[in-house]
Amino acid sequence: MNLDEIYVKSESGTKERAERQMGRALDARRLLILVDGKHTVAQILAQADSVPAERSADEVKDFLDAQKALSNAINEHLGFRGYGLMMRLQKAENLRDLHEMLSAFAQALVKRRGMEAATPIVSALEQMIVRRP
Numbered sequence: 001m002n003l004d005e006i007y008v009k010s011e012s013g014t015k016e017r018a019e020r021q022m023g024r025a026l027d028a029r030r031l032l033i034l035v036d037g038k039h040t041v042a043q044i045l046a047q048a049d050s051v052p053a054e055r056s057a058d059e060v061k062d063f064l065d066a067q068k069a070l071s072n073a074i075n076e077h078l079g080f081r082g083y084g085l086m087m088r089l090q091k092a093e094n095l096r097d098l099h100e101m102l103s104a105f106a107q108a109l110v111k112r113r114g115m116e117a118a119t120p121i122v123s124a125l126e127q128m129i130v131r132r133p
Helices: 011-020 027-036 043-051 056-075 079-091 097-112 114-128
Strands: none
Touching: 011 027, 027 097, 043 097, 056 079, 056 114, 079 097, 097 114
């Protein structure tokens, strides 16, 4: 491996980074984020060494609480119609993943229950998912 080479993502790598449909391991997803067609292999390796792999107990608890709340909301309000969202939820690894799927849940909920009923449910979930400073 030449440390001065610059790698670019393939079409499938770009698609996977955006859609997360292939169920890649966390390390593979991190690599997809770091490979950008601008940085050398050496620079990417240096960045990868500085990426914290461990999460604090509070971060894990916040994620698990938000994941459970979103799961309960999908089951309660969408039922079987929320099957696809439940599959995405199982692949979620952090609060950012949950935040990215929140709009899909909101759209499905508005379609099923209406804007007035959906707004407080989505707002409560958003408060749990969005990181506080």
